Amino acid sequence: MSVSTSRGAPFASGPADGGLDPAARSGYADHPPRVGFFTDTSVCIGCKACEVACKEWNAVPEDGLELTGMSYDNTVGLGASTWRHVAFIEQPVVAAASTPAPAAAEGVRWLMASDVCKHCTESACLDVCPTGALFRTEFGTVVVQDDVCNGCGYCVGACPFGVIARREEDGQAHKCTLCYDRLGAGMEPACAKACPTESIQFGPLDELRERAALRVADLRAGGQAQAQLYLDDPDDGIGGGGAFFLLLDEPEVYGLPPDPVVTTRDLPNIWKHVGLAAAGLAATGIALGLGRRSG
Amino acid sequence: MTQVENGQPDRAPGREGRGGRRRRRDDALMVPDAEFTSYYGRPVIKEPAWGVPDVPGYLFLGGLAGASSVLAAGAQVSGYGELARVAKVGALGAISLSAVALVHDLGRPERFVNMLRVFKPSSPMSVGSWLLAAYGPVAGAAAVSDLTGILPAAGTAATLGAGLLGPGIATYTAALICDTAVPGWHEAHREMPYLFAGSASCAAAGLGLLTLPPAAARPARTLATLAAPAELVAKRLLLRRLGDIAEPYETGRPGRLLRAAELLTVGGLAGAVLGRRNRAVSALAGASLLAASALTRFGVFEAGLATARDPKYTIIPQRRRRDRRGMN
Numbered sequence: 174m175s176v177s178t179s180r181g182a183p184f185a186s187g188p189a190d191g192g193l194d195p196a197a198r199s200g201y202a203d204h205p206p207r208v209g210f211f212t213d214t215s216v217c218i219g220c221k222a223c224e225v226a227c228k229e230w231n232a233v234p235e236d237g238l239e240l241t242g243m244s245y246d247n248t249v250g251l252g253a254s255t256w257r258h259v260a261f262i263e264q265p266v267v268a269a270a271s272t273p274a275p276a277a278a279e280g281v282r283w284l285m286a287s288d289v290c291k292h293c294t295e296s297a298c299l300d301v302c303p304t305g306a307l308f309r310t311e312f313g314t315v316v317v318q319d320d321v322c323n324g325c326g327y328c329v330g331a332c333p334f335g336v337i338a339r340r341e342e343d344g345q346a347h348k349c350t351l352c353y354d355r356l357g358a359g360m361e362p363a364c365a366k367a368c369p370t371e372s373i374q375f376g377p378l379d380e381l382r383e384r385a386a387l388r389v390a391d392l393r394a395g396g397q398a399q400a401q402l403y404l405d406d407p408d409d410g411i412g413g414g415g416a417f418f419l420l421l422d423e424p425e426v427y428g429l430p431p432d433p434v435v436t437t438r439d440l441p442n443i444w445k446h447v448g449l450a451a452a453g454l455a456a457t458g459i460a461l462g463l464g465r466r467s468g
Numbered sequence: 469m470t471q472v473e474n475g476q477p478d479r480a481p482g483r484e485g486r487g488g489r490r491r492r493r494d495d496a497l498m499v500p501d502a503e504f505t506s507y508y509g510r511p512v513i514k515e516p517a518w519g520v521p522d523v524p525g526y527l528f529l530g531g532l533a534g535a536s537s538v539l540a541a542g543a544q545v546s547g548y549g550e551l552a553r554v555a556k557v558g559a560l561g562a563i564s565l566s567a568v569a570l571v572h573d574l575g576r577p578e579r580f581v582n583m584l585r586v587f588k589p590s591s592p593m594s595v596g597s598w599l600l601a602a603y604g605p606v607a608g609a610a611a612v613s614d615l616t617g618i619l620p621a622a623g624t625a626a627t628l629g630a631g632l633l634g635p636g637i638a639t640y641t642a643a644l645i646c647d648t649a650v651p652g653w654h655e656a657h658r659e660m661p662y663l664f665a666g667s668a669s670c671a672a673a674g675l676g677l678l679t680l681p682p683a684a685a686r687p688a689r690t691l692a693t694l695a696a697p698a699e700l701v702a703k704r705l706l707l708r709r710l711g712d713i714a715e716p717y718e719t720g721r722p723g724r725l726l727r728a729a730e731l732l733t734v735g736g737l738a739g740a741v742l743g744r745r746n747r748a749v750s751a752l753a754g755a756s757l758l759a760a761s762a763l764t765r766f767g768v769f770e771a772g773l774a775t776a777r778d779p780k781y782t783i784i785p786q787r788r789r790r791d792r793r794g795m796n
Binding site: 243246249250252260262297300301302303304305306321322323324325326327329330331332333334335336337338339343344345346423425426427428429430431432433436437439440442443444446447449450451452453454455457458459460461462463464465466 | 504585643650686
C-alpha cells in the first residue's frame with residue numbers, strides 16, 4: 174500500500190493550483206502539453222463517425238440496438254460502452270417578431286453535438302476512486318486502469334456529467350480514455366481522426382481555447398446570439414474541461430448540466446460535519462460511561 | 469433575420485413544465501416554479517451503481533455497529549456488563565454482515581482488497597475502507613474476549629478502541645453518499661452526518677432495549693432519549709436545506725419509508741421513556757428504533773436515487789445558480 178492520492182492532490186484533484194496544469198499537479202515533472210478536444214457543434218452533421226471510430230479503435234462492446242424515437246439518436250447517452258454520443262435536437266425556428274424573415278429560414282433547426290468525457294481539471298471520478306484505478310495521465314487526461322478497478326461504482330455517482338458507468342459484462346467502470354494508446358504513439362484520438370467536418374478538434378488545450386474563442390466570436394457576429402462556449406473556462410466548477418464545447422443553445426438542451434461543480438470541492442466541509450457528528454457521538458459515549466450503575 | 473424562439477414550452481425535446489410545483493410548509497422557502505429544458509427528459513447524471521439492499525443495508529448495519537461500540541464502551545465503564553456484551557456482539561454481527569454486503573456490491577468482488585491499495589482522503593470510500601479495516605478486528609476482539617473471558621484486559625482495551633473508532637464508522641457513510649453528484653445527497657451534506665449519527669445511535673439503543681430488561685439497559689434508554697430527538701431535528705433541517713430537491717424525501721416510496729421511520733422513532737422514543745419498568749414496552753420500543761433506523765437509511769438512499777433519475781433536480785438548481793451569476 175502506498176499513501177498516495179494516485180496522482181491527485183490530498184483533498185481534491187485541483188483546488189487553487191497556482192497556474193499548474195493537472196499533470197504537473199499530479200506529480201509529472203516533465204510532461205507533454207495538456208491535450209483535449211474542442212467539439213464545435215456548429216459544424217456537426219450528425220454522421221456518428223466518431224461513435225463508430227471510437228468503438229472500433231477501443232474495441233468497445235455493443236451497447237444496445239433499440240430504436241428510441243429520440244430523433245436520430247438511438248445511442249441515448251454516454252455510458253460504459255458508449256464513449257462518444259451524438260445528440261440530435263430538432264427545434265422549431267420562427268421569424269423574429271420585429272424583423273420580417275425570409276420564409277425559407279423558418280421551420281426546424283437541427284442541433285447535433287458529439288458528447289464525450291470532459292477530462293475535467295478537477296475530476297470527481299478520479300478524486301473519489303478508492304483503488305487508484307482512475308488516474309491522471311501525463312497528457313492531463315483521466316483514464317481507468319482495467320486491471321485495478323474493482324467495480325465499486327463510486328465514480329458513477331460522482332461524475333457531474335453522467336459519463337462514467339459500470340459495464341454489466343465485467344462489472345467494471347469504463348469511459349473515454351482520450352485514446353491514451355494513440356496519444357502515446359503521437360496520433361490523434363480515433364473520433365477526431367474520423368470526424369469529416371472537424372467538429373471534433375484535437376490538440377493542445379491552450380491552442381484549442383484560442384481557436385474556440387475566435388470561432389464563437391465569429392458565430393456571434395454572424396447573428397448566432399446563443400452561441401456559447403461550454404467548459405472552456407478554467408474558473409468554472411470543474412476547473413475547465415479537457416474536452417470543451419461550442420454550443421448553439423443552453424447546455425441542458427444537449428443534456429449537459431448548466432453549472433456543474435465537482436463534488437469534492439465541498440469535501441473539506443463534508444469531513445468537517447462528519448467530524449463534528451462523530452465527536453458528538455463520542456461525547457455521548459463518554460457521558461454514558463460517567464453515569465454509574467445504581468442498584 | 470431569424471432566431472430560435474426562446475422560452476417556448478414546445479421549443480426543444482424534453483422541455484417539461486414541471487419541476488418544483490409542490491407546496492411546502494414554509495412558503496418563504498418556496499422556490500418559484502421553474503420551467504426547464506432537458507434532453508428528451510433523460511437524466512443528466514448517472515444513477516449510482518450501488519445496489520439495494522446491499523448499500524442502504526450497509527448504511528444501516530455500519531451505523532448499528534459503530535454506535536453499538538460506543539454504547540458498549542459507555543456501558544462497560546459504567547458497570548452495565550450485560551448491555552456491553554449485547555452491544556459488542558451486535559457490533560461484531562453488524563459489521564460482519566456489512567462487510568459481506570459491501571463486497572457483494574462490488575462489480576469485481578474478488579478484487580475487494582484493492583480498496584487497501586492506496587489511502588486517499590479525497591475518497592470517503594478509501595477512508596471508510598481503512599476505518600473498517602482497523603475497526604473490524606478491534607470490534608471482533610472486544611466481542612470474542614467478552615464472550616469467552618479470554619484476555620480480559622485486552623478485551624477492555626479493544627472495547628474502548630472500538631468505542632473510539634465507532635463514531636467514525638457510524639458517520640463516515642454520510643460523507644460517502646454526500647460526496648457525489650446526486651443532488652438529494654450532495655446538497656444535504658451539512659446535515660446528513662448528524663442524521664446518520666442520530667439514526668445509528670437509535671439503532672444501537674434499540675438493540676439494547678430489545679434484548680435486555682429495562683433495568684439492565686439504562687444507558688441504551690439514555691442514548692435513545694438523546695439520539696432520537698437529535699435525529700428528528702437533523703432530518704427537519706436537512707429537508708429545509710434541500711428545498712425543492714426534498715420532494716422525493718416526502719413523496720413516493722422513499723417518502724413513505726421516511727414517514728414510517730419518523731413514526732417509529734417517535735414511538736420508540738416514547739416507549740423507551742415510558743417502558744422503564746415494563747419489559748414488553750421497552751422491547752417494543754427497541755424494535756421500533758431498530759426498524760426506524762433501517763427505514764431511514766433505505767428512505768434516504770432511495771430518495772437520492774430519485775433525484776439522480778429525474779433531470780429536473782440537477783438542471784433547475786444549476787440553471788438558477790448560473791442565471792444568478794449572470795453567465796451566458
